[in-house]
Amino acid sequence: MHNNKNRLRKLVTACATAGLIGTIVTTAANAAEPVKVGVMLPFSGVYAALGDAGRNGLKLALQQNAAQLHGREIEFLELDTEAKPERAPELASSLLDKDKADFIIGPVHSGVAMGMSKVLRNKDAIMIIPNAGAAAATGPLCAPNVFRTSFSSWQPSYPMGKVALDAGYKKVVTMSWNYGMGKESLDAFEESFTAGGGEIVKKILVPFPKTEFQPYITDIAATAPDAVFVFFAGGGAVKFVKDYNALGLNDKIPLLGAGFLTEGTLEAQGEAAEGILTTLHYADNLDNPANHKFRQDYASSFGKPADIYAVQGYDAGLLIAQAINTLGGDISDRKALIKAMEESTIDSPRGKFTFSKAHNPIQDIYLRKVVNGENQVLSIAAQALEDPARGCKL
């Protein structure tokens, strides 16, 4: 109830502030040009929660590091992608050509990332991807002005192959939605798992966004593999984990996944998620000062716990702030800006990371287990893992 009131209050405040900003902008037009940050995230539809978290993280980072901005104001230009790839080129062009944005942050959905990248590659604005893991974005389509503060689809899943082998699993069924991110994740797992002698006995691709998983899980039970590796996220992850548990497979066939399976979904999954092993570049209870501070500030600013999507947005904000600071506030020379970004080390809640030549984070991947409704870190599954960036010529 309290939450609802807060939401309404926020809405009213937002409306009122919008009016206020209108007047300020017209009167202060002569002051130093603000840094224009375009935000292209889904604020409605299936991925709305991810878009909200990314935006919150981004704003929190720029707010906390206002001192690094050398007096430059930040002007946010927010557009709702609705996670629809077909809208991406038009929205990106409008931020690029009409608004002359300096940075464009987005998106969540890999299909949208492809649409944005088509428009923004080698253009004047700097594109920072705070989630979408499509391999191509920092692979064949990599570009000097395109950075990613999240992950490539390969990174979270590749280390799980070795984890599975170490646990003694020989025969594994893999399963995901039949779309880019899902297939790339399964391929990454398969790459390390089969290289070490494991066998993929069945690969199940479910039409996106179908969530009637019961027939497939029945089929898995009949196949009786040593373990199951899946990629699902958001609402689909909740449904899959519940179905898997409801049919009684949790105790019999261990469930492994890319970390998104249990990110932002644990409350909804409840008991059904207990014991699931996942690999990801973040975990809530990582013990480092940046993470403690981030989680505390995020919770007090937005009234709910931070998740991986918030972290990635936050790091996009840190990257912007640090680059502006390095250049003493003047970002008009884009070559210098890109160089400053390439050389930065981000003190992220996930642990410090740097950028690869293809502008993707070089980061640790953690092995996590769901215990008492929390993703607890068991070990580092892969240290300073760099995406192979196949097809990138940078």
Place this chain on the structure above:
Amino acid sequence: MDITLFLFQLMNGVQYGLLLFLIASGLTLVFGVMGILNLAHGSMYMVGAYLAWYFTNTTGSFGMAAVISVIIALLLGILIERTLIIRLYRRNHLDQVLLTIGLIFVFNALQSLLWGNDPLGVAVPAWLDGAIPLTDMIEYPVYRLFVSGLCILIAIGMYLTINRTRLGMLIRAGESNRDMVECLGVDINRLYTLVFAAGVALAAIAGIVSAPMVSVVPGMGEHVLISCFVVVVIGGMGSIKGAFVGALMVGIVDTFSSIMLPQVSSMMIYILMAVVLLIRPKGLFAN
């Protein structure tokens, strides 16, 4: 596929079909009696699921939450019919489509505002939280059997109401000739309000009983709406019996095609629909 696995998948298909029937029955009932195509029917399913989540958390009891949610859904149905749908009876289908699509946006926005965008979950009530072991690998959750049983009971209840009661007679009469029913001194407006509210409640009940099995997320209504249309078209628009048969067909075909023809499974229910329409252009049980 051995016989155990076949039976198991058949159970999966029937269970999915029964749930589809529950959602589709309200859609087809409202269309059959009132001639209104309610595109916001999926939103009512979503509202049911969110209400179930909300009241389960506030009252601590899923049973209590279900009762409160059904009452709210009925009231919501009455409100929508009295204030909005009532303006549509003498207007064309395009106006209906515009209004009910508009309602989808309104409900999506309200959901986002009131309950946020995170995926939510409802725990299965403790007294139904068991499982029956079927093979040494698989067990079947009691709650899902309970939901199937409930769907069958509701189907029987609807059948008896429509065929054996005075209200059912009026509904059937209203379907075939609205003006004549009015001339005979029946308050057709009240009948319409009742039918619309019942349609909303059926969708909401489907949402409520689904809540513990699915994730309660934004947009969940739109996904079921499309499958519902397929069911209603196969069964014949307006036919409850058709919706029942159509739903079971869709459930079973979808389940088996997922396993046996995974490459084309997403098309199969549409192919089924096309085949049915080729043989019976108005659906299986069109009036």
